[in-house]
Amino acid sequence: PTYIPNLDLATGGIERRGLTILAARPSMGKTALALQIARNAAEGGTRVIFYSLEMSQESLFARMACPLAGVVWRDVMSGNLKQAQKAALSEHSLALADRYRDHLYIVDGEQTMQSIWQQVGQYKPGLIVIDHLRLVSETGDNENQRLGKIARDCKRLAKAHDVAVMVLSQLNRGTEMRGKEDKRPQLSDLRESG
Secondary structure (H helix, E strand, C coil), X not given: CCCCHHHHXXXXXXXXXXXXXXXXXCCCCHHHXXXXXXXXXXXXXXXXXXXXXXXXXXXXXXXXXXHHHCCCHHHHHHCCCCHHHHHHHHHHHHHHHXXXXXXXXXXXXXXXXXXXXXXXXXXXXXXXXXXXXXXXCCCCCCHHHHHHHHHXXXXXXXXXXXXXXXXXXXXXXXXXXXXXXCCCCCHHHHCCCC
């Protein structure tokens, strides 16, 4: 389960041995939602590996600590914090890192599917989150083949290790081309986006 009641009611949670794609246009909250799901799963006792290929581990823990420290992530990004807010943010970030030590591993930096397979085999998580698909280092003749190979490898990984895999992806601009009333994403919006 994601431990987000309406999401679990609508989807039944994230399926083990399955690949779940969380997709949206840029800056729509994909990372924030995936991080909340990872935290919720860790709180529920599931071991989670969160591969952050865009943000550093420190930034993600700071982002999680913002509500606890009474600050807004936007102010952190703009450097618009008072000294007391910075100290509170640092304190809460360290406390969260300690709290999730055994259940939520955030891995930042470049990853290949081979390195992900090795870490999953060693750590044996129940949930893997990859943020995001295009940033996994793999080779291919073209972008579509490269992304297709990564997606297939993620599905094979889920089956081989009996783990739920969630991969974040950006949608192409198809949603913006449709009329004002119909901006709801469709499966075809994933084409050429991974």
